Amino acid sequence: MDPQQQETPTAVSDNSLQDELSTLRIFRATLESVKQVVDGIHRDTVTAKENCSAVVDLTKRWEGVILDTSSSALAVAEAAPRGTAGVSS
Secondary structure (H helix, E strand, C coil): CCCCCCCCHHHHHHHHHHHHHHHHHHHHHHHHHHHHHHHHHHHHHHHHHHHHHHHHHHHHHHHHHHHHHHHHHHHHHHHCCCCCCCCCC
16 A cells, blocks of 8 residues: 555544534534524514514403493483484484
8 A cells, every 4th residue: 555545643533623523514504593593483472472462452442442332322222212212303
């Protein structure tokens, strides 16, 4: 075997280190991608929570409007003489 073709322990070590470095770079890029996905999910979850609170508040306001409207209509109907409710002159 040609002495120049023999790999020295240092060359083997360097090749192993280069392979490990390449693997670590790929792993780091993968972790960064996962971090970005998790951050996006977190942002979407927070937005959904805020939207849910807003929808609950709007629902309560509409329920109040409906109850007030129903109460007003019932009071008008009860105040009108029998047989003339809803009839205009």
